[in-house]
Amino acid sequence: MEFKDFGFKPFIYDALNALKFEEPTKIQQEVIPLIQKGKDVIGQSQTGSGKSHAFLLPLINELVPNKGEVQYVITTPTRELAEQIHNMTTEIVKHSEVDFKVKRYVGGRDRDKELAWLENNQPDIVIGTPGRIWDLSIKEKKLLIYKTKYFVVDEADMTLEAGFLKEIDNMAGTMDENLQMMVFSATIPEQLKPFLKKYMKVPIHIDLTDQNVTPVKLVHNLMPTRNRDKNKMLINIFNVINPFLAIIFTNTRKDASEVANFLRDKGMKVGEIHGDLTSRNRSRMMREIRDLKYQYIVATDIAARGIDIEGVSHIINYSLPSDPEFYIHRSGRTSRKNTEGLVISLYDREDDDYLSRLEKRGIKFNYIDISKKEFVPTKERNKRKTREKKEMSEIEKKARGKVKKKKRVAPGYKKKYKWKVENEMKKMNKRKRRK
Numbered sequence: 001m002e003f004k005d006f007g008f009k010p011f012i013y014d015a016l017n018a019l020k021f022e023e024p025t026k027i028q029q030e031v032i033p034l035i036q037k038g039k040d041v042i043g044q045s046q047t048g049s050g051k052s053h054a055f056l057l058p059l060i061n062e063l064v065p066n067k068g069e070v071q072y073v074i075t076t077p078t079r080e081l082a083e084q085i086h087n088m089t090t091e092i093v094k095h096s097e098v099d100f101k102v103k104r105y106v107g108g109r110d111r112d113k114e115l116a117w118l119e120n121n122q123p124d125i126v127i128g129t130p131g132r133i134w135d136l137s138i139k140e141k142k143l144l145i146y147k148t149k150y151f152v153v154d155e156a157d158m159t160l161e162a163g164f165l166k167e168i169d170n171m172a173g174t175m176d177e178n179l180q181m182m183v184f185s186a187t188i189p190e191q192l193k194p195f196l197k198k199y200m201k202v203p204i205h206i207d208l209t210d211q212n213v214t215p216v217k218l219v220h221n222l223m224p225t226r227n228r229d230k231n232k233m234l235i236n237i238f239n240v241i242n243p244f245l246a247i248i249f250t251n252t253r254k255d256a257s258e259v260a261n262f263l264r265d266k267g268m269k270v271g272e273i274h275g276d277l278t279s280r281n282r283s284r285m286m287r288e289i290r291d292l293k294y295q296y297i298v299a300t301d302i303a304a305r306g307i308d309i310e311g312v313s314h315i316i317n318y319s320l321p322s323d324p325e326f327y328i329h330r331s332g333r334t335s336r337k338n339t340e341g342l343v344i345s346l347y348d349r350e351d352d353d354y355l356s357r358l359e360k361r362g363i364k365f366n367y368i369d370i371s372k373k374e375f376v377p378t379k380e381r382n383k384r385k386t387r388e389k390k391e392m393s394e395i396e397k398k399a400r401g402k403v404k405k406k407k408r409v410a411p412g413y414k415k416k417y418k419w420k421v422e423n424e425m426k427k428m429n430k431r432k433r434r435k
Helices: 010-019 026-036 051-059 079-093 111-117 129-140 158-161 165-174 192-200 228-239 253-265 280-292 324-331 349-360 380-402 413-434
Strands: 043-045 072-075 102-105 125-128 150-153 181-185 204-207 218-224 246-249 270-273 294-297 314-317 340-346 365-371 374-377
Touching: 010 051, 010 079, 026 043, 026 051, 026 204, 043 051, 051 150, 051 181, 072 129, 072 165, 079 102, 079 125, 079 280, 111 129, 125 129, 129 165, 129 340, 150 165, 158 165, 158 192, 158 228, 165 192, 228 253, 228 340, 228 365, 253 270, 253 294, 270 280, 270 314, 314 324, 324 340, 324 349, 349 365
Parallel strands: 043 181, 043 204, 072 125, 072 150, 102 125, 150 181, 218 340, 218 365, 246 294, 246 314, 270 294, 314 340
Antiparallel strands: 365 374
């Protein structure tokens, strides 16, 4: 399939040529025809799959000139992602002979100025965070989103996690009953499903998350913490590698801030993306990141989700994310366009089941550690599991030897025998620990 098959208006093709888009990605091939047919769509795909243009291109193509009202609304969980989609949109509409009004509404901007503009104007395209759009539309009733025919909820799982689902629900409830809704998400949590059922009409679900779960040139390494200081482990890692651009992922804003400050104290060029930064600082930080001012970026999942950062050579998981799908999304930020990429994850004993789930998804891990400023292979995780299994089987044999089997078998005998063996094993383990 080619872009010409979609029958876009000429200015869209001018934009595609300027952007040097040669052929549609898989998600674009699947989603664009459905949107053009007026279908509600739920889309799941990996980071860097071209998902944003899968909804931007067909929707911009449907814009009506000089309508003077909101034609479509796009929500994102973060300001940075809203800015990115706003930039993508303006890069397309600037090729149109008609002047379409594209507005970005996020926290941290001049609210009074926005309200004053809305007194006499309405944007064609609304892009922003749920909180600010809700404030201007539902609370102030100045942004007239109820007239829109198209509603896109981008990164829906992160929107839910950030606590914005109530605002999204309120906004959708004011919109046209013939609304066409598009929802894009890495995962579809159970808490999200009632909302989807409430507003979407027989949605078509496109799930491409399991396709090419890891690029051929992407290497996944695991490094055991063994109760070591993680910050010092980072320094040891960076003494081995010299990344063009590395993203260090943490699970909390507190960790992100502390890790960034620690690395700066060591003289490293470090940027950070997390929710504790002010709007101005986040905008400045994103600008400096795109200008390649930093070699290292410390980030949280919510702040970094969906943001396109070019040239990432390494991903460091300071902590593994709670959802394996987020691990895949983190990893997807490197090894783009068939380039080499390296993921290094610090892991603890408690992560065994989690890592096994990723292995079942087709991810092959190398187990490494550092010795004399070099990566060396280690089979610590697998060896430990084998050793524990072997020790347990020996204990079980001894326990079975102490429990006498009866010659005459009564009903429920097997359960009672098993219970006695397990009881004896517990006693032996206790004695072993006391030694």
